Amino acid sequence: MVDIIGGGILGLSLAYELLKRGTPVRVWERASTLGGLMGRTRFPELGGMECDRYYHAILSSDRTLMNLFDELGLRSRLRYTATKMGFYHDGAIYPMSTPLEFLRFPPLRMIDRLRLAYTILACRQIKDWRRLEQLPVAEWLTRLSGERTVRHVWAPLLRAKFDGDFSQVPATYIWSRLVRTTDTRTKGGSQELMCYLPNGYQELIDALAEAIRQRGGQIELNATIDTIKVEDGRVSGLVVNGHEIPADHVVITAQTPIARRLLPPEAAAVSARWGQLDGFLGIVCMLVVLRRRLTPYYTLNITDERIPFTGVIETTNLIDPQHVGGYHLVYLPKYVAADSRFARMPDDELRQVFLGYLRQMFPDLRDDDIAAIRIGRERYVEPIHPIGATDLIPPITTDIHGLFLANTGQIYPQLTNGESVCAFARSVAEQIQPIVTRHPPAAALSLA
Ligand SMILES: Cc1cc2nc3c(=O)[nH]c(=O)nc-3n(C[C@H](O)[C@H](O)[C@H](O)COP(=O)(O)OP(=O)(O)OC[C@H]3O[C@@H](n4cnc5c(N)ncnc54)[C@H](O)[C@@H]3O)c2cc1C
Numbered sequence: 001m002v003d004i005i006g007g008g009i010l011g012l013s014l015a016y017e018l019l020k021r022g023t024p025v026r027v028w029e030r031a032s033t034l035g036g037l038m039g040r041t042r043f044p045e046l047g048g049m050e051c052d053r054y055y056h057a058i059l060s061s062d063r064t065l066m067n068l069f070d071e072l073g074l075r076s077r078l079r080y081t082a083t084k085m086g087f088y089h090d091g092a093i094y095p096m097s098t099p100l101e102f103l104r105f106p107p108l109r110m111i112d113r114l115r116l117a118y119t120i121l122a123c124r125q126i127k128d129w130r131r132l133e134q135l136p137v138a139e140w141l142t143r144l145s146g147e148r149t150v151r152h153v154w155a156p157l158l159r160a161k162f163d164g165d166f167s168q169v170p171a172t173y174i175w176s177r178l179v180r181t182t183d184t185r186t187k188g189g190s191q192e193l194m195c196y197l198p199n200g201y202q203e204l205i206d207a208l209a210e211a212i213r214q215r216g217g218q219i220e221l222n223a224t225i226d227t228i229k230v231e232d233g234r235v236s237g238l239v240v241n242g243h244e245i246p247a248d249h250v251v252i253t254a255q256t257p258i259a260r261r262l263l264p265p266e267a268a269a270v271s272a273r274w275g276q277l278d279g280f281l282g283i284v285c286m287l288v289v290l291r292r293r294l295t296p297y298y299t300l301n302i303t304d305e306r307i308p309f310t311g312v313i314e315t316t317n318l319i320d321p322q323h324v325g326g327y328h329l330v331y332l333p334k335y336v337a338a339d340s341r342f343a344r345m346p347d348d349e350l351r352q353v354f355l356g357y358l359r360q361m362f363p364d365l366r367d368d369d370i371a372a373i374r375i376g377r378e379r380y381v382e383p384i385h386p387i388g389a390t391d392l393i394p395p396i397t398t399d400i401h402g403l404f405l406a407n408t409g410q411i412y413p414q415l416t417n418g419e420s421v422c423a424f425a426r427s428v429a430e431q432i433q434p435i436v437t438r439h440p441p442a443a444a445l446s447l448a
Contacts, residue, residue, distance in 0.1 A: 001247075006254045007219065013422045023436055028240060040200065040202050041287070047325060049289075049325035050199075068204070077197050077203060088307070090303075095297075119145045130390075133171070133387070133390055133413065136387060137166060138154070156302070169387070176415050177415060225262055227239045234402050256278035270403065282378055284334045286331070286351065286373060289327045289371045290330055291370075293317075310334055313331040315331065332354050335381070338379070
C-alpha cells in the first residue's frame, strides 16, 4: 500500500498511475474537496454559479493530458477555441495573436520585431536545455532579441512574473514557455488553439477520483497528515488528524516547504536536503465576475509597470459563458514573494487597489457591470529554480526507506501545469512501483 499525501492533480494522477500498475493506494487530502489549486469556487449570490478558483487552460498540444482524457473517457467532452492574446503597453491595448499583428507591434521598431520573431524560432531549435540553465534569462534574451525588446517587453513581463527580481532566473524559463505555447499554434502559426472541459478541471479531478475508487483505491477527505513516523530508518506510520496509523510507503505531493514540516526529527538529514531548493512564489488572484465581456483576449499581458497585476485573463474568451451562468470571468493574478506587500494586504484594500487599476485600463467599466468578486491567495504555487540549481532539486527517493517526495518543485525544465504534472506523476509511478514491490511492508518482513 502506498499512502499519498495531497489530493491535488498530482496526488490523484499518481494514485491512478500506481493503481494501473497494480499497487494499492490511499490518498489523504486535508480539504473537504479534491483538486487543490485546480479546485472550484461557488457564488451563492449568483444562483450557485460555480467556476474554477484559478484560470486553467489546456493546450491542444498537451499529449499526456490527451492520453489521460482518452483513458478516462473525457476526450469527447473537450471543447476547442482559437484564443487571442493582447498586450497592454503604455496605456494602450495591442493585439498580438497573429504573425501580422506581431510584426506591427508599435512599441518596437521593425528590426526589434524581427529579432523577437527570431527568438521564438530559435527557441524551437534548442533541444539541449542544460546550457541555458547556466545563463541568466536577461543576458540570453538580450543576445537574441536585443536590448530594446528586453527593456520594453521581456523585463516588465519577467518582473511581474517574479515579483520584481528576475536576476537569478535561468534562460530555461522563457525557453520552456515559448516551446510550450508555440506548440499549440495552428498551422502557419496564425492562431492559438486551447481547449477546456465544460465544468473545468474539476471534471478531470472527478473522473480520476472515480477511476481510483473503481480500482479499489481509498480517498480520505478532511484528513490532515500531521507528521510521518519513522523507526529504524524506515517509515512506520502516519499521524492523521492526531491519530497514528501504520504506513510503509508514503509519497508527499504537497509543496516542499509543507513537506518538510511533516518530517519527524529522525528525518532531519532529509529535511536539510530538501531545504537546498524549496523556494516557491505565492499568488494573490482577484476574480471579477462581469455581466459583460471586457476584452476579446484570453490573455492580456501587461508591460505597463504601474499596473500591479501580471495580466488580465478573461477565461470566458476560451470557455463558453453559458457554462458559468452567462457571466464573464476576469482573473487578475499577482505572483508574490512571501514578503510582498500584496501578500499581506487585507482583502478590502486589495479589492480597491486592483479595481482602481482595472478601471484605469478600462475607463468604461461601470459598477453595475460587476456581479461579484473573489480573492484567492496561495502561499506556494510556482517553484523557483535559480540559475544552475538543477542538481539541488530534491530526488524522489530518500535515505528513509518508504519515504518519497513528488511535487511540482521537482518538475524542471518544464513549467508546472496540468500537462507536466500528469507526465511527472506517470514517471514517478514508474520509478517507485518497483521499489515498493521490492521492499515489502515491515509486517510482511517479520512474518517471513
Ligand atoms: C493562478 C493559477 C493559474 C494557473 N494556470 C494554469 C493553467 O492555465 N494551466 C495549467 O495546466 N496549470 C495552471 N496552474 C498550475 C496548476 O494549478 C498546478 O500546477 C497544479 O494544480 C498543482 O497541483 P498539485 O497537486 O501539485 O498541488 P496542489 O493543487 O496544491 O495540491 C496539493 C494538495 O495537498 C494537500 N495537502 C497539503 N498538505 C497536506 C497535509 N498535511 N495533509 C493532507 N493534505 C495536504 C492540499 O490541500 C492540496 O489539495 C495555475 C495555478 C494557479 C495558482
